[in-house]
Amino acid sequence: MLLVERQTPKGLLVSVCDRNVLGESFEAPDGRASITVTEDFYGEGADAVDEEAVIDSLSRASVANLVGTETVEVAIDSGFVDAEHVLELEGTRHAQFLRM
Known part of the structure; x- marks a missing residue:
């Protein structure tokens, strides 16, 4: 998985995607939703990480954008995302969360 952390005025923004997406x-x-997994947002400055690093990052995130079957499954299994709120997009999965 590829992970990028960005500190913003409103907290930590985390972007994670499966390498293959x-x-x-x-x-x-x-046709009501679409996503492009851009190099600028998901790849630039990204670290290749394992499940443990994703969980650590999500535990500190204020906002997260997650794309890919493996990435979203990690977020579901670790309790950050509810499976019924995940979008299925042409064979991959997408989820977002906001910590309030």
């Missing part, structure tokens, strides 16, 4: 675009079957 970087540079790809995905659309919901109904």
